[in-house]
Amino acid sequence: MKICRFLSPDQGARLGAIVEGAVLDLSAADSTHFGSLTAFLEWSAGRADSLAAALQPFVVRAPWVASWDELRCGQSAGGLRLLRPTDDQEIWGAGVTYHRSREAREQESGASRLYDRVYQAERPELFFKATPHRTVGPGEAICVRGDSRWTVPEPELAVVLNPSLEVVGFTLANDVTARDVEGENALYLPQAKIFVGCCAVGPAITLVNGPASTESVTIRCRVVRKGSIVFSGQVSVSRMKRSLAELIAYLGRDNAFPQGVVLMTGTGIVPPDNLALADGDMVEIVADGLGTLVNPVRQLQRAPG
Numbered sequence: 001m002k003i004c005r006f007l008s009p010d011q012g013a014r015l016g017a018i019v020e021g022a023v024l025d026l027s028a029a030d031s032t033h034f035g036s037l038t039a040f041l042e043w044s045a046g047r048a049d050s051l052a053a054a055l056q057p058f059v060v061r062a063p064w065v066a067s068w069d070e071l072r073c074g075q076s077a078g079g080l081r082l083l084r085p086t087d088d089q090e091i092w093g094a095g096v097t098y099h100r101s102r103e104a105r106e107q108e109s110g111a112s113r114l115y116d117r118v119y120q121a122e123r124p125e126l127f128f129k130a131t132p133h134r135t136v137g138p139g140e141a142i143c144v145r146g147d148s149r150w151t152v153p154e155p156e157l158a159v160v161l162n163p164s165l166e167v168v169g170f171t172l173a174n175d176v177t178a179r180d181v182e183g184e185n186a187l188y189l190p191q192a193k194i195f196v197g198c199c200a201v202g203p204a205i206t207l208v209n210g211p212a213s214t215e216s217v218t219i220r221c222r223v224v225r226k227g228s229i230v231f232s233g234q235v236s237v238s239r240m241k242r243s244l245a246e247l248i249a250y251l252g253r254d255n256a257f258p259q260g261v262v263l264m265t266g267t268g269i270v271p272p273d274n275l276a277l278a279d280g281d282m283v284e285i286v287a288d289g290l291g292t293l294v295n296p297v298r299q300l301q302r303a304p305g
Helices: 037-043 048-059 068-072 099-108 114-120 179-184 186-193 244-251
Strands: 002-008 012-019 022-025 064-067 081-083 090-095 125-130 142-144 155-161 167-175 199-207 218-225 228-236 261-264 282-287 291-299
Touching: 002 037, 002 064, 002 068, 012 048, 022 068, 048 167, 064 068, 125 186, 125 244, 155 218, 155 244, 167 261, 167 282, 167 291, 179 186, 199 291, 244 261
Parallel strands: 090 261, 142 291
Antiparallel strands: 002 012, 002 081, 002 199, 012 022, 022 064, 090 125, 155 167, 155 261, 167 199, 218 228, 218 282, 282 291
16 A cells, blocks of 8 residues: 545645555545644554554545546646655655765765765764755656756655654655765765755655565666656665664664654665756656656756856
8 A cells, every 4th residue: 555645726735545546535534643644654653564454444434536647647637736745754864875875975075985984884874855845746846956067866765754763664765966065075965965856755655564675676767868868777775785774773863753754765876977967857766666756857046156
């Protein structure tokens, strides 16, 4: 089962359950617990290992609103629009979790050895990525900083956690990064990572069914420019150096997430150095079982000088 958010012209943002290709209005079945993703994540505490079964009594009461194919393609009747699956959740990131990422970041930093040390260290790299208003959903524009000449997509598996830091489900994410800013100085990481349109998530949240497992997930990405594919790549999540449990445990150290949180788990797909996102590009991220996340690219106004 999957969870999505959609916008109704008459009722505002709603939470939907995707069952056998149909989108059902969970908010109509129980507005207290399913009026938002935040409410759903709070309700899920203690139920994360059996969410589908716990949701079943509400799903049977939830009215049909659209087919999933129509909603995700923007063709549903009644003016419904697919939203990003998150609402009030912060987005955090994990870095240097793949060997390929370590290589790329060492290269961009001039062989500082900093990322080698992080890769081998007991403590993982965790960083704050995006507030809700900097996060976009399917079909919305990701952005290139005005002062960056080398911005790239970073396709990642993202884990959705409730306030108890239990794994509720998985979605796709794009950790858009200004690699030239990051490579100039490691202390510039927040500027390389956090800006308008710096993160995309979606299209929906695939709920866990028992213990969370990601080893069989393969993420694929391609960048399309003027109808031509200028980059494509893929990676198996099984190549991650660190486990989900390890990353989540460090994220939760001396920290709290009352609305739940989304943790991106790092990227193993690194475009070549001669590729930089440009205005009008389309970035497509795909994983079997999780769907397809497509976002156009918008160039922010360049800084003077």
